[in-house]
Amino acid sequence: MSFYTEKQKDIAERIDADAVKSNWRDWRWQYRHTIKSIEDVERFSSIKFTAKVREKLVKTIKKFPLSITPYYFSLIDQEDYLNDPIFRQAFPFPEELVVNSCDMNDPLHEDRDSPVPQITHRYPDRVLFHISNVCAMYCRFCTRKRKVGDHDSIPNKNELKRAIDYIAETPQIRDVLLSGGDPFMLADSYLDWILTQVRQIPHVEVIRIGTRTPVVLPYRITDSLINVLKKHHPLWINTHFNHPRELTTSATRALTKLADAGLPLGNQSVLLAGVNDCPRIIKKLVHKLVQNRVRPYYLYQCDLSEGLAHFRTPVGKGIEIIESLIGHTSGFAVPTYVIDAPGGGGKIPIMPNYLISWSTHKVILRNYEGVITTYEEPKRYEPVFCDRECEKCTLQLKLHSADEAIGIQKLLADYDDTIALVPENNDRLDRRRNGS
Numbered sequence: 001m002s003f004y005t006e007k008q009k010d011i012a013e014r015i016d017a018d019a020v021k022s023n024w025r026d027w028r029w030q031y032r033h034t035i036k037s038i039e040d041v042e043r044f045s046s047i048k049f050t051a052k053v054r055e056k057l058v059k060t061i062k063k064f065p066l067s068i069t070p071y072y073f074s075l076i077d078q079e080d081y082l083n084d085p086i087f088r089q090a091f092p093f094p095e096e097l098v099v100n101s102c103d104m105n106d107p108l109h110e111d112r113d114s115p116v117p118q119i120t121h122r123y124p125d126r127v128l129f130h131i132s133n134v135c136a137m138y139c140r141f142c143t144r145k146r147k148v149g150d151h152d153s154i155p156n157k158n159e160l161k162r163a164i165d166y167i168a169e170t171p172q173i174r175d176v177l178l179s180g181g182d183p184f185m186l187a188d189s190y191l192d193w194i195l196t197q198v199r200q201i202p203h204v205e206v207i208r209i210g211t212r213t214p215v216v217l218p219y220r221i222t223d224s225l226i227n228v229l230k231k232h233h234p235l236w237i238n239t240h241f242n243h244p245r246e247l248t249t250s251a252t253r254a255l256t257k258l259a260d261a262g263l264p265l266g267n268q269s270v271l272l273a274g275v276n277d278c279p280r281i282i283k284k285l286v287h288k289l290v291q292n293r294v295r296p297y298y299l300y301q302c303d304l305s306e307g308l309a310h311f312r313t314p315v316g317k318g319i320e321i322i323e324s325l326i327g328h329t330s331g332f333a334v335p336t337y338v339i340d341a342p343g344g345g346g347k348i349p350i351m352p353n354y355l356i357s358w359s360t361h362k363v364i365l366r367n368y369e370g371v372i373t374t375y376e377e378p379k380r381y382e383p384v385f386c387d388r389e390c391e392k393c394t395l396q397l398k399l400h401s402a403d404e405a406i407g408i409q410k411l412l413a414d415y416d417d418t419i420a421l422v423p424e425n426n427d428r429l430d431r432r433r434n435g436s
């Protein structure tokens with residue numbers, strides 16, 4: 001019997017006396033044996049809590065349940081667990097029960113932007129499709145913490161069919177993002193059915209899957225899952241590594257299988273106090289990701305969901321991290337740092353300032369070293385006037401119907417004479433309208 005590590009062997013035997021190596025690598029065994037109580041945490045490790053702490057932890061998981069895979073559990077450094085990035089992502093802290101005035105139940109308004117159950121339609125051309133309410137591990141920093149452990153169910157075909165019909169009836173949707181829960185908690189055949197249904201819709205150009213299984217349950221990436229995924233290209237996968245320690249041998253194997261199947265891989269991280277709020281940790285993380293053919297995609301500012309206050313950093317920490325990456329390392333290793341706007345405004349990119357000043361013919365920029373430089377703008381430039389009639393334009397796109405601009409893009413557009421965007425309930429404009 002050879003487990004990956006002695007520690008894994010020890011944990012497996014404590015959990016299940018008959019466990020063998022093949023169990024450890026069986027994702028269903030891992031899922032069946034997820035650790036869900038404080039008592040089991042103590043039974044399966046050398047970690048011991050005082051009665052007072054235990055009582056607080058039990059109270060915390062009553063509100064926000066606990067679930068951790070034996071695999072992820074085995075990565076914890078039990079000697080220094082309180083500072084351990086794995087432990088902090090997986091185990092409750094009593095601070096979760098502290099409610100701040102800025103905390104919200106559904107900060108991103110995912111429920112309100114839902115035209116039919118299971119769909120969040122926020123952006124013009126893409127939707128989030130929640131196909132599973134099940135996760136192997138309950139990440140303590142989950143933005144959907146309100147729903148965690150509520151009803152570990154998988155919507156049935158009828159329930160999903162309504163959402164699929166919505167996508168089919170909405171021709172602007174060209175990108176469908178399967179999310180959850182974790183989509184990879186579905187059986188291969190069910191996932192295959194969903195992917196087939198969505199793939200059949202002619203206007204859907206790409207499908208994406210967001211999953212944390214390569215991090216918390218890498219054994220889920222089986223050959224038979226790969227065979228399903230391969231049938232539905234172009235299919236993009238986004239995973240969710242937050243710390244370099246999560247890129248283990250098992251995780252690397254899972255990522256290799258996915259990349260070898262031609263699936264472009266991205267990674268979304270969340271900036272978490274006490275876990276990865278350090279430029280060096282994030283740099284190490286992005287380097288390990290690109291070594292595994294995973295492109296760092298987003299670095300999220302922690303959301304305003306209830307129970308996450310102790311994980312939040314100031315926005316300046318994120319800017320400092322991006323400052324330490326841009327120019328200092330490969331461009332494709334730098335994620336976009338974003339704040340997902342409370343109220344459903346979507347993701348807003350945040351960057352250090354590189355544009356220092358500007359005149360009619362020069363821009364003044366600074367680089368990552370602090371060098372200040374000038375870029376001289378062209379003396380002559382004939383702007384192409386856009387009236388949205390691509391067919392008559394000298395640029396050769398020849399579209400039959402160009403999209404209408406919205407937002408700031410509308411203010412910039414030649415063909416639209418809107419000169420201002422004004423918030424709703426503006427008293428000054430209400431007075432004008434009412435003629436008083």
Ligand SMILES: *Cc1c(COP(=O)(O)O)cnc(C)c1O
Nearest residue numbers: 120121122123126127128177347
């Ligand atoms: C994040 C998100 C998307 C995808 O956004 P991208 O910037 O295209 O990755 C789509 N819909 C919702 C509701 C989202 O939160």
